[in-house]
Amino acid sequence: MKRTKIIDLFRPELIGQEVCVMGWVRTRRGNKHVQFVALNDGSTVKNVQIVFDMSQFTDEQLKPITTGSSIKVDGVLVESMGKGQSVEIQARELEVFGTADPEAYPLQKKGHTLEFLREKAHLRPRTNTFGAILRVRSALAFAIHKFFQEKGFFYLNTPLITASDCEGAGAMFQVTTLNLNNLPKTEEGQVDYSLDFFGKPTALTVSGQLEGELGATALGAIYTFGPTFRAENSNTPRHLSEFWMIEPEMAFYDITDNMDLAEEFIKYCISYALEHSLDDIQFLAEHYDPELVERLRFVLDNEFVRLSYSEGVKILEESGHKFEFPVYWGADLQSEHERYLVEEHFKRPVILTDYPKEIKAFYMKLNDDGKTVRAMDVLFPKIGEIIGGSEREENYDKLLGRIEELDIPMKDMWWYLDTRRFGTVPHAGFGLGFERLVLFVTGMTNIRDVIPFPRTPNNAEF
Amino acid sequence: MKRTKIIDLFRPELIGQEVCVMGWVRTRRGNKHVQFVALNDGSTVKNVQIVFDMSQFTDEQLKPITTGSSIKVDGVLVESMGKGQSVEIQARELEVFGTADPEAYPLQKKGHTLEFLREKAHLRPRTNTFGAILRVRSALAFAIHKFFQEKGFFYLNTPLITASDCEGAGAMFQVTTLNLNNLPKTEEGQVDYSLDFFGKPTALTVSGQLEGELGATALGAIYTFGPTFRAENSNTPRHLSEFWMIEPEMAFYDITDNMDLAEEFIKYCISYALEHSLDDIQFLAEHYDPELVERLRFVLDNEFVRLSYSEGVKILEESGHKFEFPVYWGADLQSEHERYLVEEHFKRPVILTDYPKEIKAFYMKLNDDGKTVRAMDVLFPKIGEIIGGSEREENYDKLLGRIEELDIPMKDMWWYLDTRRFGTVPHAGFGLGFERLVLFVTGMTNIRDVIPFPRTPNNAEF
Numbered sequence: 035m036k037r038t039k040i041i042d043l044f045r046p047e048l049i050g051q052e053v054c055v056m057g058w059v060r061t062r063r064g065n066k067h068v069q070f071v072a073l074n075d076g077s078t079v080k081n082v083q084i085v086f087d088m089s090q091f092t093d094e095q096l097k098p099i100t101t102g103s104s105i106k107v108d109g110v111l112v113e114s115m116g117k118g119q120s121v122e123i124q125a126r127e128l129e130v131f132g133t134a135d136p137e138a139y140p141l142q143k144k145g146h147t148l149e150f151l152r153e154k155a156h157l158r159p160r161t162n163t164f165g166a167i168l169r170v171r172s173a174l175a176f177a178i179h180k181f182f183q184e185k186g187f188f189y190l191n192t193p194l195i196t197a198s199d200c201e202g203a204g205a206m207f208q209v210t211t212l213n214l215n216n217l218p219k220t221e222e223g224q225v226d227y228s229l230d231f232f233g234k235p236t237a238l239t240v241s242g243q244l245e246g247e248l249g250a251t252a253l254g255a256i257y258t259f260g261p262t263f264r265a266e267n268s269n270t271p272r273h274l275s276e277f278w279m280i281e282p283e284m285a286f287y288d289i290t291d292n293m294d295l296a297e298e299f300i301k302y303c304i305s306y307a308l309e310h311s312l313d314d315i316q317f318l319a320e321h322y323d324p325e326l327v328e329r330l331r332f333v334l335d336n337e338f339v340r341l342s343y344s345e346g347v348k349i350l351e352e353s354g355h356k357f358e359f360p361v362y363w364g365a366d367l368q369s370e371h372e373r374y375l376v377e378e379h380f381k382r383p384v385i386l387t388d389y390p391k392e393i394k395a396f397y398m399k400l401n402d403d404g405k406t407v408r409a410m411d412v413l414f415p416k417i418g419e420i421i422g423g424s425e426r427e428e429n430y431d432k433l434l435g436r437i438e439e440l441d442i443p444m445k446d447m448w449w450y451l452d453t454r455r456f457g458t459v460p461h462a463g464f465g466l467g468f469e470r471l472v473l474f475v476t477g478m479t480n481i482r483d484v485i486p487f488p489r490t491p492n493n494a495e496f
Numbered sequence: 497m498k499r500t501k502i503i504d505l506f507r508p509e510l511i512g513q514e515v516c517v518m519g520w521v522r523t524r525r526g527n528k529h530v531q532f533v534a535l536n537d538g539s540t541v542k543n544v545q546i547v548f549d550m551s552q553f554t555d556e557q558l559k560p561i562t563t564g565s566s567i568k569v570d571g572v573l574v575e576s577m578g579k580g581q582s583v584e585i586q587a588r589e590l591e592v593f594g595t596a597d598p599e600a601y602p603l604q605k606k607g608h609t610l611e612f613l614r615e616k617a618h619l620r621p622r623t624n625t626f627g628a629i630l631r632v633r634s635a636l637a638f639a640i641h642k643f644f645q646e647k648g649f650f651y652l653n654t655p656l657i658t659a660s661d662c663e664g665a666g667a668m669f670q671v672t673t674l675n676l677n678n679l680p681k682t683e684e685g686q687v688d689y690s691l692d693f694f695g696k697p698t699a700l701t702v703s704g705q706l707e708g709e710l711g712a713t714a715l716g717a718i719y720t721f722g723p724t725f726r727a728e729n730s731n732t733p734r735h736l737s738e739f740w741m742i743e744p745e746m747a748f749y750d751i752t753d754n755m756d757l758a759e760e761f762i763k764y765c766i767s768y769a770l771e772h773s774l775d776d777i778q779f780l781a782e783h784y785d786p787e788l789v790e791r792l793r794f795v796l797d798n799e800f801v802r803l804s805y806s807e808g809v810k811i812l813e814e815s816g817h818k819f820e821f822p823v824y825w826g827a828d829l830q831s832e833h834e835r836y837l838v839e840e841h842f843k844r845p846v847i848l849t850d851y852p853k854e855i856k857a858f859y860m861k862l863n864d865d866g867k868t869v870r871a872m873d874v875l876f877p878k879i880g881e882i883i884g885g886s887e888r889e890e891n892y893d894k895l896l897g898r899i900e901e902l903d904i905p906m907k908d909m910w911w912y913l914d915t916r917r918f919g920t921v922p923h924a925g926f927g928l929g930f931e932r933l934v935l936f937v938t939g940m941t942n943i944r945d946v947i948p949f950p951r952t953p954n955n956a957e958f
Binding site for chain 1: 499501503518519520521537538539564565566593594595596597600601618619621622626627630631633634637638641645648650651652653654655656657658659667669670671672673674676677679686687693694695696698700707710711713714715716717722723725727729737738740747748890911912914915916917918919920921922947948949951953954955956957958
């Protein structure tokens, strides 16, 4: 008999029909006359209840059905009298695929802490919480592709292994095939990278933006969506060593087009998740963050406030609020400052623009004041910066000037400069850390809980 | 005035309207009365012709408009008298964004070899050929997400940095933050990896499958789509050091379900590309591979032949064909064998099943004969193996037996074995090398031409 996924069971036309379900047992309870099994197959956070009439099954048959075991059940779908469920299955046939020794299986009925489950990352997707998070994550990933594809953007795969380290966005992981216990050396006694796989030192990328600009100045509008790496030794609930980034880049966009796109984009993603993953989001709201759905709807229903960094700093300075880090014009804003503007002052998402050039990347377009650049950061409640972007400096001489000012090696820059040397165009783009978005939409607070297998200092398990 | 993308110009209702276009100049020709510019903005392989009535423009104004320069034009869209184009724009206003010195700009009118363009990978997306390839690649990537999402599969991001090297699928790149010119050593004089970023040796993944199985045995059905790495020193038109893989994994699927899914999946992708990227595919067919469209339609219109490895080997042995590599039961089939079956014998895509266990991975389900495993390889014309997959061994003891036979270290395997220890289920999956699919759909023959920035031995430019 053909299997039906549990998510597809909740349809009136199936009532009275014979169905076949397969999945993992969440719980079993009952008495000698009747036994109830809550079954989940990962397709939804909802379990289906299987009712075993014990005049037709033996105790022996049901004995292996403990939490975590896997079974196949044929039976009739009927309306349920039970609270909190619309349908249930009256079992006719049972097959046990696999048992789960209650002494050994770590995911027993009782609730586990998120910390405990982080140690069991290979099994935690089987819990309601991580099932919900991973389904929301998947829906958000698809929303991202759908949004850009429907707008005529092209998905561009920028390289992971790179020989340039020019953006200076963070510490990098080195990639090598040299035998570290027997390194080839040059005559000067240094490592001889000419014998390494790529003939030179290489590392894992910290951003696909520069290559993204190559794509945008050819295909018009592109987006990347791929893994990115930071080798920083920071053990915080906000940092991962390996995470996923989305970086759209658009020819012929100025900073205003860029802000419009960013706002539309992030609202589209949230709206898609609410539409396609509401059960999961509600489950997470109930268990972790009661204001979650309200917060998501609030972002959808309100225009983001747009103001300059200078105006933002003025508001912070005049707020009378005591911040841990001092705030003054020229300071790199901290999460506490960003969240104050969003949560206390405006009570709405905020887009800050026109930051001092000293605290932003070399490729951002210089304003006429000579002091600020056309950066734009989108600031969110609970998260702080969720998107960072800018209009890019398209003038060859000005860009070269910044590169020289900052002593960025030309060996890494000639190909990037070629986009300004040949047919340069105004263009803009931004970057979104995917896990920050998943954090916001799931209401989780630790970034290690929104990626299946987190990589952090001293942790590369599974 | 709002910009219109060139792909959106070819609509009857726009005729007679004022439009604004921005893009890069492909060519300019004409005389002192009238000048014609072919403009492309990357949204489509089609150029739009801009007509400059030279009674309204000066030579000086048009002088910077050489191949590769970037311009903005306001004008009226009119029906074109010219051959091969339906509309053109009568220019009213011109702005030059950026010039492209004809002495320096490498992409002049004349056709370039693909080899030459590989050296200019930062600019080659601006050519018709690479624009077309990258747009097809993007469409295929979206088709993949759409196919799986519509089937209720969840996108799972498996880790790139891994501490296990258990699959043995290939040589790996090491990832480290140790200073190679000043390595910490243990008392025994070996590299002290306890001081490395993750506290142990780590490498870039060769497959996300094992983690994919963790996802499938929790969420029911997942797919991965991400970068994968091989540090093999092979300089061939079929190998990349960094490439993208798609790996779906499904609980409750047997090998037949797996074959059905693989065939439906690949036909869906090809069909999607033909529907959404026909202009690009036709361009590539015209210039590189006249039989391309026919070949794609042929795959769509025919059921794949399914037969066992043993039957396949018998056909090859009895073919009388002279192969470079000998063929016998137990031999790992080479591309020439696979292509003979597909192109000469069956003249259709072929799915070979039930390979000898010795030439397949340890996790494949053993058949009752004790000699073969439930592997399935999908073989394609021109490509050879495009998909490899199997039903997985779900029996804990049998899987453990294979792991011990092959001396795979248990430090890498305990978490994988847990999927069989707790609630094991029948399951299956497969892997598709994304670039192989792009090769097939674009008709290209060198894999370095279907990824934006190829990584191969001694090559990590851009």
